Amino acid sequence: MLHRHLDGQLRGAMRRWVVGRVQSDATWSTYYEAQRRAERTAQETALSSGQAESILAGLFDDDDAPSFATLPKSSSSAGIGKWMLGGAGAMAGVAAVVAVWVAPADDGWQARSAGDTLGVRLECVTTSTTVRAKASVNVGGGATAPSLACASTDALLVRATNTSDVAHHLFVVGVRPSGDAVWLAPFLDTSVGIAPNAVAVPMTALARLSAVQGEEVDVHVLFSTTSLSPKKVRALLAPAEADAPDVKRGRAKLNVDGVAP
C-alpha cells in the first residue's frame, strides 16, 4: 500500500490512512523519508513526481477535496490569517490612512499633473475589528512628507496607484533613526509591477510594525519603470544616488507608538 502511495496512486481515505500510519511509525517514516529523498534527488526536482501526484490528488481528486468556491479557513492559518490582506479583521481594522503622492516627472518632488499619478496609500491596520482612528492625511504632491502615527501592534498595508499609461515597479522601504533599512513592501526579493491605470492596488503582505516600536521611520516610496532589486534600493537610499533618472520617489514619516503628528 505504501508503494502505491509513493507512486501517487492512492486517493481519498486510503491515502490519508497510509499517510497517518507512516507518520505515526518511526521506521516507516524513515523509509518514506529515504524513498522520497532518493526520488527527488534522482529526478533533480524539488518534489518527486510521486509527491506532486499525491499533493495534486489531495487538492483536486480526493473524495473530500475542497471546493474552492466555499473553502473554509484552514485551522493552521489562524495565526497569520489576521495579517493576510483581505482577512475580515484586517480590512475592518483600518486605523489610519495617509497618502503619499509621487510626481510623475523625473524630478520627483514637483507637483503631480492632474491626470497622471503615481503613489501609494499607507494604512495602519489593527489586529482586531476595532477601528481606532488616528490620522488621515492626503497630500497632493510637493516636498512635504506626510506623517502617519501607528501603534506597534499594527501592521502597515500599502496600496499602490498608477494612473499613467506605463507599468511601474514599486518598492517601499523605511529607514530607521539608526540608518538601518526596513523592508515594508513588497515582502519579496524584487519590486512588484503596478499596471497602468491601477488604483489603490493592495500589496499582498503586511509589514509588522512591532520591530520599529517607539521609532520614527523615514518611509521612501520608489517607483521605477525598471525592476528594483534590494541592492538597487539600498543604493538609492544613499544621497549620491538620490537623483537616479528612472526613479520617482516620495517620502513619509511613520511614527510608531510615538507622539501623534
Place this chain on the structure above:
Amino acid sequence: MLDGFRRGDRDALQTVAKSYIQDVARTIRTGVVVVVDGQRVRLGQNLPEFEVEGLVQETFLRAFQPDARDRYDGVRPFGAWLATIARNLLIDRGRKESVRRKQTFATDDVEWAPSDEESAQDTVEARELHRLLQEFRSSLDEDGQTLFRIRYEEGISIRDAARRLNASEVSIRRRDGRMRHALFLFLKQNGYLEHATVHIGQSLL
C-alpha cells in the same frame, strides 16, 4: 487563464497548481531567513518530506481561496505571489513551534530578510545522496538499472513503467518494491539514514 483562476475553475486551478508546484516546493525548501534577537535564523531547513508536502498543499489551498483569488491583481509575477504565501506559512509554523518549545522566538524582534541564500548543508547532503544513488544503481543488473532509471530518475508511474517494459503491473510493482527495499538497506549500510533519521519529527527551527 486569469479569468478562470479568479472564477475558481477547476481546470484553471489544476493548470496553475501543476505549473507552480515545483516552484512552491523549491521556495519552501530554500526556507526563509528571519532575524531574531539580532541573529539570522533560517526557517524551513531540512524539513521532513511529509512536512514539505503538507506546506506545498497548504500554500495552494490558501492561494485558491476565493478572497485570495480576488486579491491577486494579475500584474505581479504569480510565482512571487505564491512564494509570499509559502514563506508566510513557514514563518507561521516557526512561531507556533517556538511557542511549543517555549523558546524566545519573539515576534517583536523579527524582521524580514531575503532568503535566497543556498543552504550549504542541503547542497552537501544532496551531493552525498546523489553519489550513493549512482553507486546503488551501478550495483544493479541491467534490468534493475532500467527499472531504477524509469522509476527513480524519470518518475514514471508503475502503470506506465509496465507498459514501457511490456510487463504486468503486478510484476513491476513487486520488482519496484524489492528495489526500494534494497535501496533502503543500501542507504542504511552507508550511514546515510543515520543522518536522515535525525530529521524525522525535527522542528522547523
